[in-house]
Amino acid sequence: MGSQHNILSSIFLIFLFLIAVVGTPSSKLYIVYLGERKHEDANLVTASHHDMLSSLLGSKEEALSSIVYSYRHGFSGFAAMLTDSQAEQIAELPEVISIKPSSSIPLHTTRSWDFLGLSLAVDQQEHSERLLQRANFGDGVIIGIVDTGIWPESKSFDDHGYGRIPSRWKGTCEVGQNFTVKDCNRKIIGARWYTAGIEPSEISIDYLSPRDKNGHGSHTASTAAGSFVHNASVGGLGAGVARGGAPRARLAIYKACWGIGTCSEATVLKAIDDAVHDGVDILSFSLGRQFNQSYASVHAVAKGITVIFSAGNDGPLPQTLSNDLPWEITVGASTIDRSFPTIITLGENLTMVGQSFYNATKDEGFKELVVIPSCFAAAINSTDVAGKFVLCGDTLFAAGSVPAGARDANIIFSQVVLSLEEAKAKGVIFSEFSLVAPLFEGIICVLVDKSVLWQIYKFGNNTRSPMVKVSPSYSIVGSRVMAPRVAAFSSRGPSFWYPDLVKPDVTAPGVNILAAVGDSYKFESGTSMSCPHVSGVAALLKAVHPEWSPAAIKSALVTTAYTSNAYGFPIEANATPRKLADPFDFGGGQINPDRAVDPGLIYDVDPKDYLMFFNCANSPSSNACDLVDNHLYHLNLPSVSISDLKTSLRVWRTVTNVGDMNSIYKAVVESPPGVIMTVEPSVLEFNASRRTHSFALTFKALQMVQGSFTFGSLSWCDGGKHSVRIPVAIQVVIQDYFSDAS
Ligand SMILES: *[C@@H]1O[C@H](CO)[C@@H](O)[C@H](O)[C@H]1NC(C)=O
Ligand SMILES: *[C@@H]1O[C@H](CO)[C@@H](O)[C@H](O)[C@H]1NC(C)=O
Ligand SMILES: *[C@@H]1O[C@H](CO)[C@@H](O)[C@H](O)[C@H]1NC(C)=O
Ligand SMILES: *[C@@H]1O[C@H](CO)[C@@H](O)[C@H](O)[C@H]1NC(C)=O
Ligand SMILES: *[C@@H]1O[C@H](CO)[C@@H](O)[C@H](O)[C@H]1NC(C)=O
Numbered sequence: 198m199g200s201q202h203n204i205l206s207s208i209f210l211i212f213l214f215l216i217a218v219v220g221t222p223s224s225k226l227y228i229v230y231l232g233e234r235k236h237e238d239a240n241l242v243t244a245s246h247h248d249m250l251s252s253l254l255g256s257k258e259e260a261l262s263s264i265v266y267s268y269r270h271g272f273s274g275f276a277a278m279l280t281d282s283q284a285e286q287i288a289e290l291p292e293v294i295s296i297k298p299s300s301s302i303p304l305h306t307t308r309s310w311d312f313l314g315l316s317l318a319v320d321q322q323e324h325s326e327r328l329l330q331r332a333n334f335g336d337g338v339i340i341g342i343v344d345t346g347i348w349p350e351s352k353s354f355d356d357h358g359y360g361r362i363p364s365r366w367k368g369t370c371e372v373g374q375n376f377t378v379k380d381c382n383r384k385i386i387g388a389r390w391y392t393a394g395i396e397p398s399e400i401s402i403d404y405l406s407p408r409d410k411n412g413h414g415s416h417t418a419s420t421a422a423g424s425f426v427h428n429a430s431v432g433g434l435g436a437g438v439a440r441g442g443a444p445r446a447r448l449a450i451y452k453a454c455w456g457i458g459t460c461s462e463a464t465v466l467k468a469i470d471d472a473v474h475d476g477v478d479i480l481s482f483s484l485g486r487q488f489n490q491s492y493a494s495v496h497a498v499a500k501g502i503t504v505i506f507s508a509g510n511d512g513p514l515p516q517t518l519s520n521d522l523p524w525e526i527t528v529g530a531s532t533i534d535r536s537f538p539t540i541i542t543l544g545e546n547l548t549m550v551g552q553s554f555y556n557a558t559k560d561e562g563f564k565e566l567v568v569i570p571s572c573f574a575a576a577i578n579s580t581d582v583a584g585k586f587v588l589c590g591d592t593l594f595a596a597g598s599v600p601a602g603a604r605d606a607n608i609i610f611s612q613v614v615l616s617l618e619e620a621k622a623k624g625v626i627f628s629e630f631s632l633v634a635p636l637f638e639g640i641i642c643v644l645v646d647k648s649v650l651w652q653i654y655k656f657g658n659n660t661r662s663p664m665v666k667v668s669p670s671y672s673i674v675g676s677r678v679m680a681p682r683v684a685a686f687s688s689r690g691p692s693f694w695y696p697d698l699v700k701p702d703v704t705a706p707g708v709n710i711l712a713a714v715g716d717s718y719k720f721e722s723g724t725s726m727s728c729p730h731v732s733g734v735a736a737l738l739k740a741v742h743p744e745w746s747p748a749a750i751k752s753a754l755v756t757t758a759y760t761s762n763a764y765g766f767p768i769e770a771n772a773t774p775r776k777l778a779d780p781f782d783f784g785g786g787q788i789n790p791d792r793a794v795d796p797g798l799i800y801d802v803d804p805k806d807y808l809m810f811f812n813c814a815n816s817p818s819s820n821a822c823d824l825v826d827n828h829l830y831h832l833n834l835p836s837v838s839i840s841d842l843k844t845s846l847r848v849w850r851t852v853t854n855v856g857d858m859n860s861i862y863k864a865v866v867e868s869p870p871g872v873i874m875t876v877e878p879s880v881l882e883f884n885a886s887r888r889t890h891s892f893a894l895t896f897k898a899l900q901m902v903q904g905s906f907t908f909g910s911l912s913w914c915d916g917g918k919h920s921v922r923i924p925v926a927i928q929v930v931i932q933d934y935f936s937d938a939s
């Protein structure tokens with residue numbers, strides 16, 4: 198039945214696309230939010246949208262040609278091409294909660310291997326055999342990926358040995374350019390694509406279909422749920438078995454992002470709406486904030502879908518986090534324990550170690566080393582760098598002034614690499630700046646520590662005809678590497694809009710992640726890469742505990758995350774300077790899937806509570822909101838953040854026992870400095886008739902000092918294997934207007 202429907206639906210989509218692109222000169226794409234649906238039947242929801250537009254625009258035909266997407270499975274709303282004055286008229290209608298132009302959303306794309314230095318291959322060891330096997334590798338779980346599409350020929354999406362598609366699946370395989378129904382299989386069980394609100398220039402460089410030109414979508418999909426692929430590597434580096442977190446989970450592809458990586462609110466909302474209809478279990482988004490168009494994800498969560506977002510790549514400064522809603526799982530990025538050391542030999546005897554993706558079989562002997570004061574194009578043009586290794590003065594001297602991981606540094610460095618490639622340099626030795634892919638194509642890029650860079654600089658500056666030899670890299674995994682660390686680029690909390698939430702929720706590996714791009718494999722770094730790690734793990738948890746709500750899955754991940762590494766050292770966060778990670782760097786900590794499957798207790802949330810807080814946040818003046826204290830710290834989240842503690846404050850939490858029926862948990866309290874934190878009761882006894890307990894957490898400011906956030910934790914310990922830890926962040930304030938973001 199599929200194919201005719203698919204052809205029709207793609208013709209229809211192309212038709213919509215033309216409308217979206219052509220429109221009328223003064224119209225633009227608006228998104229209208231009408232709140233919860235009034236009808237169970239989705240067709241009636243759409244009919245109500247048509248009616249609303251018809252009466253406004255004067256005719257049914259006008260309405261049909263103006264509407265682009267009808268959102269009807271999760272919430273009620275639509276995207277339509279409207280003039281500003283039509284939008285104003287719609288805004289006046291009583292049933293309209295909000296209307297705003299569709300904005301563009303960036304992908305949280307490629308951040309490279311800047312702090313690759315000391316890393317750790319968590320994805321091999323981390324997902325313990327136990328969880329993987331208990332979850333039967335995620336079989337039966339459906340992960341929806343909202344991204345740039347999919348490359349169906351990749352071995353990671355091979356469906357060999359897969360059973361039937363789950364019967365509850367209601368999605369479809371939309372066809373288009375270089376993508377036929379045959380490109381969906383038992384692994385890629387559905388694929389859809391959306392173009393409204395996307396710049397035509399972005400669409401024209403892409404396939405007009407679910408096929409992934411960019412590569413980002415295939416990378417994230419294969420990280421979450423790629424099948425086992427032996428001998429995956431980049432030119433021999435990082436060789437091993439490539440696989441997703443839930444290698445047997447099914448993939449549902451929603452292509453909402455195009456070209457170099459822009460998505461639109463209209464497309465992302467439509468993807469969520471369809472995913473709710475289609476029956477996905479997990480939704481994974483490696484893309485930017487949807488601002489106030491977040492209602493789609495809360496409705497998905499209310500339907501039992503676990504929604505996972507990347508935190509963003511704008512770290513290490515505070516308040517740079519972009520996906521910060523309480524019902525989402527927001528994922529920061531951390532390093533892994535795999536590195537690619539390369540030996541640098543200076544002159545006869547001096548050797549140092551850097552990191553690179555230089556994958557030749559043998560070194561090419563000594564080459565000249567040139568130190569140039571600046572690596573901007575003009576300076577490179579006026580120096581003979583052909584066949585030589587270049588050390589850029591900029592890299593050396595700018596290092597202190599450019600915040601590590603700053604976006605500009607990234608752009609500057611990619612320009613430097615391009616200029617050096619054009620000038621036929623052999624390679625470049627640098628520090629601090631991060632590389633944008635391609636990692637090693639034209640020239641050899643060697644990342645070194647600042648102190649090493651300084652020594653090479655002195656050697657080059659003080660030696661007549663300095664020579665340097667760079668040996669091919671090799672991979673080391675595991676030993677001697679201090680990992681994980683929060684990656685410098687990983688966006689940090691507190692959330693600008695919602696400081697009464699601890700965000701991000703957790704971190705996961707996001708540096709030098711090898712996954713599918715096109716027919717081969719590539720290293721990429723970013724929270725885009727860490728997000729699908731959590732999506733894969735969430736799929737495994739869902740497979741073992743199908744009854745768990747999205748809040749329970751999040752609670753299990755947060756309360757079992759670890760805050761110290763395998764050597765017992767507290768996890769650090771890369772920044773300048775490096776520091777101990779706090780909850781606004783890594784939430785509960787680094788995910789620990791094997792413990793998450795057996796968390797002991799969970800902090801569950803009734804989705805209605807999310808909706809209540811959300812609706813009050815949207816319209817605080819409504820009657821329902823006057824009656825309740827709608828601060829977000831009253832939500833039953835597995836964390837507490839209070840951004841305005843005056844003298845004292847009490848919050849309540851409820852935990853549900855999902856471990857041994859008869860168990861006794863005792864509270865272990867670590868008060869944030871400057872605050873006294875008490876728990877009442879401090880012992881919880883669970884048995885067959887008592888599965889949940891509520892307790893009060895009271896915070897008293899010790900000194901009335903205008904403070905910044907300080908951090909602590911509450912752990913419920915059963916004396917055995919369970920220690921259910923939640924992070925606590927408290928800021929004491931005297932005056933309302935004071936804010937300290939630093
Ligand atoms: C896409 O389709 C065109 C025409 O059928 C073909 O020439 C081209 O090789 C295809 N490209 C890919 C990447 O499959
Ligand atoms: C991996 O590649 C090596 C060398 O190319 C080969 O000997 C080995 O059999 C391959 N392993 C698999 C599982 O394909
Ligand atoms: C090095 O990597 C490049 C790019 O991935 C690849 O084309 C080349 O074959 C690799 N070289 C070796 C010796 O493996
Ligand atoms: C290198 O080391 C050798 C012996 O270890 C020594 O004789 C030689 O002088 C050293 N060369 C330089 C340039 O330091
Ligand atoms: C550098 O040289 C190239 C080729 O000769 C030229 O195209 C480019 O404009 C020059 N750039 C600068 C900044 O001088």
Ligand SMILES: *[C@@H]1O[C@H](CO)[C@@H](O)[C@H](O)[C@H]1NC(C)=O
Binds near residue numbers: 655658659
């Ligand atoms: C670099 O070389 C110049 C000129 O030889 C010298 O004055 C300067 O001290 C050197 N700098 C370093 C850091 O060695």
Ligand SMILES: *[C@@H]1O[C@H](CO)[C@@H](O)[C@H](O)[C@H]1NC(C)=O
Binds near residue numbers: 489816
């Ligand atoms: C989001 O909503 C809040 C509260 O309603 C409002 O203050 C803010 O300006 C909105 N932000 C955007 C980006 O629309």
Ligand SMILES: *[C@@H]1O[C@H](CO)[C@@H](O)[C@H](O)[C@H]1NC(C)=O
Binds near residue numbers: 882883884886
């Ligand atoms: C269960 O525990 C509660 C306290 O949490 C206790 O009051 C009750 O008596 C216990 N019931 C049984 C059957 O042990």
